[in-house]
Amino acid sequence: MRLLSLLLIDIDFFKNVNDSFGHEAGDQALKAFARMIASAKRDSDIAGRIGGEEFAILLPETGKEAAGAFAERLCELVREHSLDVAGGLLRLTVSIGVAEATIRTAGIETLMREADQALYDAKRAGRDRVAIAGSPSHRLAEAAE
Numbered sequence: 001m002r003l004l005s006l007l008l009i010d011i012d013f014f015k016n017v018n019d020s021f022g023h024e025a026g027d028q029a030l031k032a033f034a035r036m037i038a039s040a041k042r043d044s045d046i047a048g049r050i051g052g053e054e055f056a057i058l059l060p061e062t063g064k065e066a067a068g069a070f071a072e073r074l075c076e077l078v079r080e081h082s083l084d085v086a087g088g089l090l091r092l093t094v095s096i097g098v099a100e101a102t103i104r105t106a107g108i109e110t111l112m113r114e115a116d117q118a119l120y121d122a123k124r125a126g127r128d129r130v131a132i133a134g135s136p137s138h139r140l141a142e143a144a145e
Contacts, residue, residue, distance in 0.1 A: 004101040005067035007057040008115040009037075009074070012093045012127040014053035025085035029092060032083050040074050056115075064100035064132050071096040071130040079128065093128035095119060100133070 011017075011033060018026040030053065037047045037055065046058040059067050075094055083090040097119025105111045114133040122131035 001101075001103065003061050003063045004111075005059045005062045005064055006099050006101075006111050006115045007059065007067060007071050007074075008050075008097045008099075008112070008119045009055040009057070009071075010095050010119060010123070011053040012095055012123075017090065017092075021085050021087045021090060025083075025087065025090060028085055029083055029090060032081070033078065033092065033094075036077050036081060037074070040070070040077060056112075064098055064134065067098045067100065068130055068132045071098050075128065075130060095122040095127045096130045097122055098130060098132045 011029070014026065017029055034049065037057065041047055041057060044060050048056055050056050059070065075096060078092050078094050097115045097117065099111050099114035099118055101111050118131040118133040122129045125131065
């Protein structure tokens with residue numbers, strides 16, 4: 001089986017961006033984040049917006065450790081970037097859930113469900129962070145539910 005990982009990414013507190021700076025600033029923020037993804041990903045990676053402020057990146061030939069390292073670099077890139085919008089300087093953070101396709105991942109639905117659960121683990125842990133499905137911290141979160 002070939003390696004494949006999925007990142008699900010949510011811009012933290014994006015509703016506050018629209019509420020505080022306006023929808024035009026929100027659109028600018030989405031475009032800026034998409035450019036950050038494009039600059040960070042490899043040509044073989046597939047990235048897209050899946051709705052609202054949520055994005056996905058499919059990383060072929062990438063295990064969860066390497067995908068987690070990429071996700072950490074992306075979090076840092078976003079954290080260090082500021083966007084000049086009408087009304088002030090806008091800084092964003094993102095939460096990222098990482099899942100790796102395995103023998104038990106019987107299709108994209110399972111992979112997406114695992115990445116989505118990891119994304120919510122990252123949000124529950126305080127946002128602006130990466131959570132990896134199947135990691136010890138992820139299993140602890142599952143046990144607490």
